[in-house]
Amino acid sequence: MNEATPLLERLTGLRERVARLVEHRSADDPTAGDPMRGLYLPEEAIWRLLSLPPATPDTVDAAYATHAVHAGREADGADGSDGADGSNAAGASHTAGPVGAVDRLQRLAQRLRLSELDTGILLIALAPDLDRTFEALYGYLNDDVSRRRATTGLALDLSGVPAHAAVGRARFHASAPLVTLGLLVVEEPERPFLSRALRVPERVVAHLLGDDTTEAALDGTVRPLPDAGTRALSAAGSDGLVPLLAARLAAGPCTVYLREHREGDGLSCATAALGAAGIGALHLTPGAGDRPQGERPHGDHTPRQDIPYAEVLREARLSGRAVVVTSLPERPQELIRALSASDVTVLLAGTRPYDPHWCDTGAPGGEPLVLDAPRQRAGNLEAWTAALGGSPEAGGGTEPGFDLTPVVAAYRLGHEGISRAARAALDLAAFDGTPLSAAHVRLAARQQSASGLEQHSRRIRPDVTWDDLVLPEKPLAQLHELAVRSRNRERVLGDWRLSAGGGRGRGVLGLFAGGSGTGKTLSAEVVAAELGLDLYVVQLSSIVDKYVGETEKNLERIFTEADRTDAVLLFDEADAVFGKRSEVKDAHDRYANMESAYLLQRLESFDGIALLTTNLRGNIDEAFTRRLDLVIDFPFPDQPQRLALWRHSLVHVPCVDDIDPSACARDFELAGGSIRSAVVTAAYAAAGRGEPVTNADLLAGAQREYRKAGRLVLDDVDW
Incomplete structure (x- = not known):
């Protein structure tokens, strides 16, 4: 059989579905036999569309259920999949859209303080994206079948506002709320004002339909800031600044600059305050640059040139979240100017002192509130316990099976670093197939401390006790x-x-x-x-x-x-x-x-x-x-300590039964490092013979260390 045969069979099934849909739609369509159908809209076709019942959850479910019967039969014959389930799922999604859209539109209007006229214009522009019949209706009203979106003139007519009224025309100005908030796009500026098309961005439509997925253009630049949780906040909340900042954030939108003593202090403080205020946030790192993190030296805060700041603000407005900015570029004026808004809370964090010239006089967000972020605490036990599953909110409910206090006491990780380290520790334990241990936690915590110290130093992973x-x-x-x-x-x-x-x-x-x-x-x-x-x-x-x-x-x-x-x-x-x-x-x-x-x-x-x-x-x-x-x-080791050093160095070395380093400890005044070198020399000599280490090997090693130090060695030592 030809490899294209299955695909052609699927096309045959699709053709039959199209035929049934044409038959269904042309059953009561007065223009079904018109040879010019689709090129113009007669009045009877418009009245037919207006006579159709509005799309409601019941009608949508019924339509999809009817279509699912035919689609399911066809799917069963074509590929064996359950087409009815897929259709019903689509119907459920479509049903949930309009119901959620009305509620979300009201909430969005209240949160952004949109007027009734602005809300009505937004709904008019949104209609063709929710109901296909509005495409034909708008084409008819625009006197152009190809113009299937609302225009400024049509929106004013449907709103009952005269086309020459300044209050109505101002709703589409570049500084108007709908446009500046990123909810409406006025297209085709070369056309006369009343014939310019109105479009609602896809992200706004998706949000109104219940989809809270972040816009694809923001991937890699903006991500949701994890909630710190109640228990994780208790230690951070002990600092007086956090509750005061939380109260200010809860009072309304503001701009805050958190001066950091150590990188990460500001993010930790912002996370704690936002969590205490019950406000979600988006985390923006403009200084991260276009290159992968591993290709950028630490401290390189070259700003990215492709950050869509308008989309960042729109995402914050749609979800009612704040924006937290870390890794500020060297010249943050453009960033602060772009994110300056009176209706969005913006928290900036950086190690440099605040410069008043960063902010324009009279900016929408005003002068930022400048605060010194409290230092991150080392050993935040409650945050570690919650992150490792020690609380029901974290998905666990059991405390770690070891004393966590001394294990995490030295780590100065913020909430985000603790969360990452905890996940890594749990993954390491699962990989080993063993319960979580202190070694897992320490290894995961060390992995969070990536630094640029390797440029001027040599790293040692300690393997001693x-x-x-x-x-x-x-x-x-x-x-x-x-x-x-x-x-x-x-x-x-x-x-x-x-x-x-x-x-x-x-x-x-x-x-x-x-x-x-x-x-x-x-x-x-x-x-x-x-x-x-x-x-x-x-x-x-x-x-x-x-x-x-x-x-x-x-x-x-x-x-x-x-x-x-x-x-x-x-x-x-x-x-x-x-x-x-x-x-x-x-x-x-x-x-x-x-x-x-x-x-x-x-x-x-x-x-x-x-x-x-x-x-x-x-x-x-x-x-x-x-x-x-x-x-x-x-101090330089005395004879008993030298003997202990000899014996400790020989613990893992195969030796003859009568091995006794006492004479070497007595006759050779060597420090611990030299004793170890002597044992290494003896071990190599024994390994070359394929035999255990002997007293003679130890003597030869000790004599070599003496010669290296330029000291006199007697060859005829009496054993």
Whole structure:
């Protein structure tokens, strides 16, 4: 059989349906036999259309039910599908349209404060999109069978307004409510005024028929802002600004600029306030640009050139929602001017201070209300619990099977970030086929902290625990204290108001001082693992620049990214950057001191977690030391600690039964890093022979580390 045969058979069935429809419509059509039918409309045809009963839910259902009988039979014979079901579904949709349209039209008119004349004109222009008979009727009244839409003159006639009345003609002006609100389009401006066609945009028609799908032109630019929910708002609502802003938003449309300390603060505040006020919102990111997110460096807020701001405002008006704008372009004047409207609430969020020149004098939306957005709280336990399904509203009803408080304490994610992280954590747990665990939550939360730190640092995904540290009690206790400070800084410095003021941040700064190989970097990795954060090791070669001012710029980029990222920042060999200031004897000393002065000021406002390591504590400027929360000294290990380090390094290594590293620990004064290197050397030697590690292998490894350090090695050690 030819491959085209099934398609031709379907066309045969369609032809039969068309024939039945022609027969049905021509049964009482006085122009059915007229050879000029379709080229003009005689008066008897118009009266016939006017004599037809109006389209009501009952008549529509009946018509579709009658057609469904024939369509269903044809569909059963053609492809075996249930045509009657499809027709009935279409009929139900068509039925729901007019009923919903009347209610929605009234609500829209009330919300936008349209006059009775404007509402009537909108309905006149809308009629051909809802009932086909109005096409013929309008063609007859327009004295042109091809002009099947209402014209300005026809709308005035049907409204009972004289064509020469200024009040009527003003309804179609470019500044008239229907036009400026995007509800009506006056087409064909080259025609005389009374013959210009009126069209209602498809999105408005769809909304009036009950379809709330966002316009396709806004895809990728605007999306609904998720509702924060009651439980998720409780922590945010504890800040005095949120309830005050919610009350202002509930009072009526306004324009607000939220100044952010950290990117995301404004969106979190806006989400909380809108949720408390019971107002939905659309989220617009004009600075996201045309390129995919991965192809744009962070901080690139080049505005998109194709954002239909008029459609954004129309979408907000149709749904009665506000517009929240983040990622503002470098020059937001055009954006603010385009979104300025007295009937739509617009909330703008940005890190830059507000500039009065951004707003035109006398703009419809007026001067914005400028507020400082409260900082996002770390460890918003109630928001996390709700997002993970700990409340019936979230679709769950069970608390996580582990203590969530220490797991999420270090994450400064807003409501949207928490929602994404929670969904990702649940997906990871489902993928693993296991109950949700702390590891799932931490991995998902780290994925939300994408940053540009990789440009100047090396990321380490921590894979160590406290068991991997062999340290004396004092530095170990201080490391635990460092983790406690990192988890509770919001409560102590924020809620208990123990921040020193003066614009100081809520960061945690620690200095690890000790000889090479004493465990400083490993300790930083353990702290990051305890907090569930990634560790970023700053590469000094990528930030130190010979040109004046460039080093400070590179450092500023790092601190800015660290402020907006949940991560631990590690400055290894920090004395290269945080060294002591010297007496100014030449220009080099002056500029070196400027770098130190910049770092001192920047550490004051830092909000993240930064760790510094140095082999020589005395090289660090005392001014830096004063700003540190903890200074932890890593002593050189004594013999018992060296033995513990040897044994810890051999835990996963196959060894002979009589292995005993006691002699190596006694005779070779090596730090932890050197001991590990010695064990690696011994393991390679044993692997090459295909045998377990022996005492001789350990001795050879220890001797090699001694030689590397330039120390004397006796070849005839008595074992």
